[in-house]
Amino acid sequence: MSRAFVTLVKRDLLLAFRHRSELANPILFFILVVSLFPLGVGPEPNLLQSLAAGVIWVAALLSSLLSLDGIFRSDFEDGSLEQILMSAHPISLLVLAKVLAHWLITGLPVILVAPLLGVLMQLPADGIGVLMITLLLGTPFVSLVGAIGVGLTVGLRRAGMVLSLLVFPLYIPLLIFAAGAVDTAMTGFPIGGHLSLLAALLVGALTLAPLATAASLRISLN
Amino acid sequence: MTQSNAARQSPSSPRPEGDLPPSLVARDLECVRDDRVLFTRLSFELRSGGILQLEGPNGSGKTSLLRILCGLRLPDAGEILWCGESTSDLAGEFHRDIAYVGHLAGIKRELTPLENLRVTIGLGRPRDGVDLEQALDEVGLYGFEDVPVRNLSAGQTRRVALARLLVARAKLWVLDEPFTALDRKGVAYVERLLERHTAEGGLIALTTHHTVNVSDTQVQILNLSEPRFRPE
Amino acid sequence: MWLWFHKLGSPRYFYDTAGKFIPWLGGLCAVLMVWGLYGGLVQAPADYQQGDSYRIIFIHVPAAALSLSVYTFMAVCGAIALIWRMKLAEVMLISAAPVGASFTFIALVTGSLWGKPMWGTWWVWDARLTSELILLFLYLGVIALYGAIEDKRNAGRAVSVLSIVGVVNIPIIKYSVEWWNTLHQGSTILKFDTPSIDPAMRTPLIVMLLAFGLYFGAVVLMRARAEVLERERNSKWVQELVQSR
Numbered sequence: 001m002s003r004a005f006v007t008l009v010k011r012d013l014l015l016a017f018r019h020r021s022e023l024a025n026p027i028l029f030f031i032l033v034v035s036l037f038p039l040g041v042g043p044e045p046n047l048l049q050s051l052a053a054g055v056i057w058v059a060a061l062l063s064s065l066l067s068l069d070g071i072f073r074s075d076f077e078d079g080s081l082e083q084i085l086m087s088a089h090p091i092s093l094l095v096l097a098k099v100l101a102h103w104l105i106t107g108l109p110v111i112l113v114a115p116l117l118g119v120l121m122q123l124p125a126d127g128i129g130v131l132m133i134t135l136l137l138g139t140p141f142v143s144l145v146g147a148i149g150v151g152l153t154v155g156l157r158r159a160g161m162v163l164s165l166l167v168f169p170l171y172i173p174l175l176i177f178a179a180g181a182v183d184t185a186m187t188g189f190p191i192g193g194h195l196s197l198l199a200a201l202l203v204g205a206l207t208l209a210p211l212a213t214a215a216s217l218r219i220s221l222n
Numbered sequence: 223m224t225q226s227n228a229a230r231q232s233p234s235s236p237r238p239e240g241d242l243p244p245s246l247v248a249r250d251l252e253c254v255r256d257d258r259v260l261f262t263r264l265s266f267e268l269r270s271g272g273i274l275q276l277e278g279p280n281g282s283g284k285t286s287l288l289r290i291l292c293g294l295r296l297p298d299a300g301e302i303l304w305c306g307e308s309t310s311d312l313a314g315e316f317h318r319d320i321a322y323v324g325h326l327a328g329i330k331r332e333l334t335p336l337e338n339l340r341v342t343i344g345l346g347r348p349r350d351g352v353d354l355e356q357a358l359d360e361v362g363l364y365g366f367e368d369v370p371v372r373n374l375s376a377g378q379t380r381r382v383a384l385a386r387l388l389v390a391r392a393k394l395w396v397l398d399e400p401f402t403a404l405d406r407k408g409v410a411y412v413e414r415l416l417e418r419h420t421a422e423g424g425l426i427a428l429t430t431h432h433t434v435n436v437s438d439t440q441v442q443i444l445n446l447s448e449p450r451f452r453p454e
Numbered sequence: 455m456w457l458w459f460h461k462l463g464s465p466r467y468f469y470d471t472a473g474k475f476i477p478w479l480g481g482l483c484a485v486l487m488v489w490g491l492y493g494g495l496v497q498a499p500a501d502y503q504q505g506d507s508y509r510i511i512f513i514h515v516p517a518a519a520l521s522l523s524v525y526t527f528m529a530v531c532g533a534i535a536l537i538w539r540m541k542l543a544e545v546m547l548i549s550a551a552p553v554g555a556s557f558t559f560i561a562l563v564t565g566s567l568w569g570k571p572m573w574g575t576w577w578v579w580d581a582r583l584t585s586e587l588i589l590l591f592l593y594l595g596v597i598a599l600y601g602a603i604e605d606k607r608n609a610g611r612a613v614s615v616l617s618i619v620g621v622v623n624i625p626i627i628k629y630s631v632e633w634w635n636t637l638h639q640g641s642t643i644l645k646f647d648t649p650s651i652d653p654a655m656r657t658p659l660i661v662m663l664l665a666f667g668l669y670f671g672a673v674v675l676m677r678a679r680a681e682v683l684e685r686e687r688n689s690k691w692v693q694e695l696v697q698s699r
Contacts, residue, residue: 007344011330011337018332018370079326082294087345088318094345148619152599152612162595162602166616169591170623173630180637201626212619215536219611222295256605257688296539 004089005097012101015074027109030063034117045122052121053131053182057175059117060110060135061142065164067106068146071098072154072217081154085221092210095151095217099143099210107139123182130185134178137198144202144209145170151216174201243270244305244319244393246291246425252299253286260286261451262299266444271420273439274427278446284429285325287446288396291427292322304394318347321392323400327383331372335363335382338371342386349391357388362411376403384412387419395419397428465682466691468542472675479675483668486661493658507571512658514564516666517557518582521589522624524554524670528596529621532614542678544610545685547617548600549677553670555593561586581635585628592620606685 016023037055038048075081084094114135118128149167153159181194245268252262260283268274276284289295291302293309293316302309309316329338339354358367361381371379380403387395395416401409413435416426420439428434434441494512501508528547535543565583566576577583596613603609686692 003348004345007341011333011341011344014337015330015332077326078330079324079328080330082292082322082324082326083328083342084345085294086292086317086320086322088314088347089345090314148615152616153602155608156602162598165591165595165598169588169595169627170619172588173623173626176630176634180634183637208622212615216612216615219608219615222605222608222611254607257685 004087005093008084008094008097009101009104012098013104016101016105023105023109026063026067026106027113029066030059030110031113031117033059033062035120038120049122049124049127049186050183052118052123052127053134053179054175055121056114056117056131057134057138057179060139061168061171061175063110064106064139064142064146065160065167067102068143068150068167069153069159069163071102071143071147071150073150073159076154076220081217081221085217091214091217095147095210095213096206099140099147099213102147103140103143107135107143110139111135124186127182127186130182130191133195134181134198137195137202138174138178141174141198141202141205142171144205147213148209148216151213151220153220154217155220174198177201243423244425245269245303246274246394246427247303247306248291248300249303250300251287251290251297251302253283253290253295254298255283255286259453261446262453264300264444264446264451266442268425268427268442270423270425271439272425273416273420273434273436273441274425275434275441275443276427276429276446277431277443282446284446285398288322288324288398288427288429292320292396293317294322319393320396321387321390321394322396322398323383323387324398327379328386329371329379329382332370334368334370335374335385336367338382339385339389343389346390352389352391354389357385358382360388361385362408377405377408380404381408384415387415393423394425394427397426399430400428401430401432465542465686465689469679469682472679476672476675476679479668479672483665483672486665486668490658490661490665493661494655498655498658499652504572507568510564510568512662514561514568515659516663517564518561518586519663520666520670521554521558521561521586524550524557525589525592525617525624526621528554528617532617535610535614536618541607541610541685542682544607544614545678545681546674547613548596548610549674549681550670551593551596551600551613553673553677555590555597557666557670558586558590558593562590579635581632584635585631588627588631589624592624596620 034056037051041047041051072081075084085091087094111132114132115128118131123131146163146167149163149170150159152166153163156162177194177197181191181198184194185191247265247267249265250262251264253260260281264287266274276287278284286295290297293313304312304316304319330341333341335358336354339357343349343352343354355367358364361384363378363381363385366374366378371382374382380400384400400412404412409432416428416434417436417439419426420436490512495509498509500506528550531543531547531550534540535547562583565580565586569578569580569583570576596616599616600609600613603612683692683695
């Protein structure tokens, strides 16, 4: 069972590596959106600092939308998804493997460039640290919950708009707790509560989202 | 219909319990697509060593029926029994015994044939002694093991998909138009492959517009456009 | 009971039975609506603090209450559709979605109308209004997904999954929004203490709640009947029905 999991993660990483020129696009989009904000609201450091966590998180969610559709799209188009669904292993486990690969390819880079964007948005060092922790807990949630939406829309030719309508409302608690954690940390209050809420969201998504995704993939392939 | 198999089994020697040869039975299947009944009350029985060939014009539901057999599509009515048990109860266990080569090959174009087969093995049940290079050699891809599938021809891509059948070692093969894009030599090779699989006791359900030339095997033909499968 | 459940699953039986129920539901709804509106808008006393502007609660509160229960109803239908493969549950789900979305929209509009004299602005990021806005997005997602998938059987099953995922998230969203609201204090100093409500106001409110519920029942059954006809348009009984008209 774990062999199938590892096979699928390795396969998706290898595929991403063969398409490495496309890997940077969502990250560039992420950086670009954040850089637009100071141009829009002005370079006043205090203003930027108070907006920083929210802006960076919203940009991360937007850029996730660019890459999410790719989780199952190419497998759907070339028939690999049929083969995956016909595997003797639990589909939710294989879904988890694909989500993990997606997170390694798109979530991890977001966490890595976040400090740079924090500096651009005048975030102090401790704020940047908390921002990275929230991204570490939050980006897997984005991939897991996004996969449900992608599973439901993978059969559609133009899935992008519907997908955003499906998944963004589900991201709202994540956005609130994550941005709230960074703001609270900067005012000097403890953030243990926020982080445990984020961890709880992640655990909930880890257990339930693969099941929902497996069900939605079965429907999309019917 | 499947006399050749029945004749081989002498009725006086009862088979040992729990070791029945595999069989695939469909009972009263119905398939509706976009408000149109493609077929209804469709039943058949496929036994170990038999081939079921689905015929019918385009849009008569051949591919839909194959996808129903694979468990990829839900029948609108009826059930499928594998070795006497309903496939909806068997779930994963049934998928262990089945290999599907669909209209979409399920082959990653960015990967080489060898890498594609490794994925098949990884997702299937663990087996020893499967020689991937030999399988590729057998389907005529010697020397192409490490060329990305993107650089192969349509016929060669089809051969990679067929090589999957060799390494998966499933009892039931479900093949959607296995002869498309193959040259004459390729067609003859696939026919020999089908013969060998049925001789080993395997089962095959396939669609093709081509007459399948296999010796020693009874080919059961099911024409989906027959009036008995139409709604009243 | 089980037999009845199965019988109800047959489109034709449903079509006939629902047809008999609708006039009763509709008639009762109209009576209660008149009673409730008269009681609320004419008989009930003006609020000592808010004057007459509070009277919008006779629309706002039932709409807001229904907006949430309709989504729950949809999720229950979705679960039934997925577990027992009951087509009728899908039909009920998708018939309820636009009605629920309208209740949500009415709750938002009346809430903002109420806000104008209260807060002096059309919109405040009040916890309840914000949750209601997100709920509207959830409804629109269901409607958009159903519209986007061409095969209506598949579409019905897809929105079943979606509404179950949504209903799991609603409490989390509500909690997070309330928490967010207390974190960013400022606009919500004005809190309404609904428990200490005058009985002369309470009775019309309850009547209006019932009237809205009945309205929902009647409209959903009407929409479901139309949907059943469309889905079964090739079947014999629908053809006969059309011929006999």
